[in-house]
Amino acid sequence: MKVLHFVILLCVLAFPLRAFAAAPDLPALLFVEAAASEAAYSGELSELLRARLTAAGWEIVGAETVGHRGTVGRFFHMVRRDADGAELHLIAFPGTERGSDVWTDLRMKRAAFGGHSPAEFLAVRDTPKKERGGMPLVHRGFLDYCQAALFTDAAEGETAGERLAADLRAHPSEKLYLTGHSLGGAAAILAAARLSDLGVSPDQLIVTTFGAPAVGNEDFVRTYQDRFTLRRVVMRGDPVKDALPSxxxxxxxxxxxxxxxxxxxxxxxxxxxxxVDAALRRLYDTHDSSGALTFLVGKENRTAGHTVYLAPIEVEVDDALAEDVPYLRAVLRDAQYVRNAATVFAPADTSGPLDVTAQARVARAVGAEQMLVYRISGEKLRDAHETYRLTLERSVYDRDGNLLAAGARSAATGALTPMEVILYLFAQD
Incomplete structure (x- = not known):
């Protein structure tokens, strides 16, 4: 498939991620799609996630197009190429984050949906209300968003959506994964329906949405429910999934x-x-974290150039964070492995004081030039609902156990979860 528009150049963040294989297990697939859905947004965390995707070997291409009545459609096209030449393609749409997106969400009038070309899409959309009986009808704002993103900006006579459809028809064994959160999930559903109308096989279109509202009427469901795979991930307590009821x-x-x-x-x-946090937890629950080092990693960063030994990770947190401890250790180990694939890991973590001298002997035995010691601590903030301050301390020793460097960083949870805070702190190092 062709790479569209401009390439986003990003720095590297040590975040655990692996490009899934041609037949991924569901936890791996959902995690990568959740990461991609977050990466489609603006903001620091999204930029870090795009950087990690890039470090894992994905090419990330972004497009933004202004469509009908000022609707701004946006998407990222993410491509991973394996050594054997196989390609994996993922389209991620961002959710509501701009004023124009709010206007898109609020345009809840229904519009007719159908056609087999961008010109026909528009003609069907404008079908008079009295002539719409029995036709698929969809949320007008979501429709205009999808139309702007994929079927408005034509280059060399074809829109981005038409080029995607043509490439998929030419390579029937390839699959396209479409994903998004909230408004982005709604756009992913409509994009898959549009690609289906352009002749793409149902087996090639896999859609995963996160907290997305419904997009169409019963006729839309009846027409398209068997024309692509759709998985709807919904979080308990998320009100948006039911924002547009029957x-x-x-x-x-x-x-x-x-x-x-x-x-x-x-x-x-x-x-x-x-x-994203829930997806990562489920991934660790499915794949033993002791083996996640090889499972999650994409393209390792070997620029460190020397073997280091990671001692058992010390964790001292409030009892309320006890359930998070295995996940905090796992993401920190994975992040270090991505940073330096030559890292040698201690066989087990510890709940007691670390014996630096004994660990230095192990470091020498495995041929490490340096030893890294991490300590995670955390406490609940008073008068704040489930909010914690986490501190990540790092000490660097030589092979004889002499301290070379030490430092500590801390941040509070809130917008980020405990695991995400640890990854954020690690990235600042």
Whole structure:
């Protein structure tokens, strides 16, 4: 497939991520799609996630187009190429984050949906209300968003959506993954329906949405429910998933996957960071964290150039964070492995004081030039709902156990979950 528009050049963040294989297991697929959905937004965390995707070997291409009545459609096209030449393509749409997006969400009148070309899409959209009987009808704002993103800006006579459809038809064994959060999820559903109308096989279109509202009426569901795979991930307490109920003429379809936020998460359940955290926890629950070092990593960063030994990670946190401890250790180990694939890891973590002298002997035995010692501490902030201050301390020793450097950084949870805070602090080092 062709890479569209301009390439986003990003720095490297040590975040655990692996490009999934041609037949990924569901936890791996949902995690990568959740990360991509967050990465489609603006902001620091999204930029860090795009950087990690880039470090894992993905090419990231972004496009933004102004469409009908000022609607701004946006998407990222993410491409991963394996050594054997196989390609994996993912389209991620951002959710509501701008004033124009709010206007898009509020345009809840229904418009007709159908056609087999961008020109026909527009003609069908403008079908008079009295002639719409039995036709698929969809949320007008969501429709204009999808139309602007993929079927408005034509280059060399074809829109981005037409080029995607043509490439998929030419390579029937390839699949396209479409994903998004909230408004972005709604756009992903409509994009898959549009690509289906352009002749793409149902087996090639896989859609995963996070906290997305329903997009169409019963006729839309009946027409498109078998023309692509749809998984709807919904978080307990997220109100947006039911924002457009059936009394307004909108109906859900596809496989519903129910998640719930971690007890130590303070962020609003609709927030994409909560979905990313839940996806990562499920990934670790499925794949033993002791083996996640090889499972999660994409393209390792070997620029460190020397073997280092990571001693058992010390963790001292409030009892309320006890359930998070295995995840905090796991993401820190994975982040270090991505930073330096030559890292040798201690066989086990510890709940007691670390014996630096004994660990230095192990470091010498494995041929490490330096030893890294990390300590995570955390305490609950008073008068704040499930909000914690986490501190990440790092000490660097030579192979004889002499201290070379030490430092500490801290940050509070809130917008980020405990795992995401640890990754953020690690990235600042």
């Amino acid at each position: 009394p307004l003429g909108f109906h859900h379809f596809g496989e519903r996957i129910d998640w719930q936020p971690a007890r130590t998460t303070a962020a609003f359940p609709h927030t994409m960071t909560v979905y």
